[in-house]
Amino acid sequence: MGQNEQEEILQSINKYSQVFNAMVQDILTKQASGDEGLASSNSVFSPNKLISLMSDKVEIDSAKLLQSQFTFMEKQSALWQQASMAMMGEASQNIIDEQHSDRRFSHDEWQANPVYSYVKQAYLLNSQMLENIVDAMDFKDSKTAEQIKFYTRQYINSVSPTNYVLTNPEVCEDILKSKGESILKGMQNFMEDFEKSPIEAFKITQTDHDAFTVGENLAMTPxxxxxxxxxxxxxxxxxxxxxxxxxxxxxxxxxxxxxxxxxxxxxxxxxxxxxx
Structure with missing residues (x-):
């Protein structure tokens, strides 16, 4: 992806940022007027919930944790060297690859573009490190251990580069093809879901509730x-x-x-x- 195309992407994002920010501010003001506000969230991802779980008695395998840190630093150093070689047009090798079942990085740019390749591999290495940290912890009960592993996986998935505009080549291409209309539509969908969501949670609409009418295109049998x-x-x-x-x-x-x-x-x- 050339510099001109990247500039077009930034211009498309900037085109709608002011309107988007104004809408967010308006909704946050409405949300803050609730009984207890966002701080009262009972979500499993709330700070109080996580602190409560982590404060449980836990033993840490120091040797295992130290070894994983050394391995992480070695791979990060190797990744930076390989990325530098790739950006200079030299042949390079991947330090870490995604699993075959992981379809998030199926776009060709994740491998062909040195920048996207580095972003992907850095994410995978950091994900691996977080999982190793959790594996080095021995909680007093299996339920707490499973909860921590679950929250860790959810966090790792949430920070994937595929979830963000500028680090997702497929989204960037779509923005260029639609001249910014795709990102505007995405923002509008986000704001509509945000407005419909309760104070304590954000719910993503997964279907068009206006797409079906009973007797017309659903339940049509007389x-x-x-x-x-x-x-x-x-x-x-x-x-x-x-x-x-x-x-x-x-x-x-x-x-x-x-x-x-x-x-x-x-x-x-x-x-x-x-x-x-």
């Missing part, structure tokens, strides 16, 4: 509600053939966010298939 109370609706579907069984068939679908799983659309409907 029928009518013949009984209804506070808990259920009993739907009688209209027969599509001349003869039907005397004994009706009763379906009770899952009641947690899957009301229409048996009747999605005309091509994906168990109800319609049975009627026909």
């Amino acid at each position: 029928g009518e509600v013949v009984f209804k109370n506070e808990l259920i609706e009993l739907i009688h579907y209209y027969p599509t053939v001349a003869k039907t069984n005397e004994l009706p068939l009763l379906f009770v679908p899952p009641f947690i966010n899957k009301f229409y799983v048996l009747d999605l659309d005309e091509r994906k409907s168990a109800i319609k298939a049975l009627l026909d």
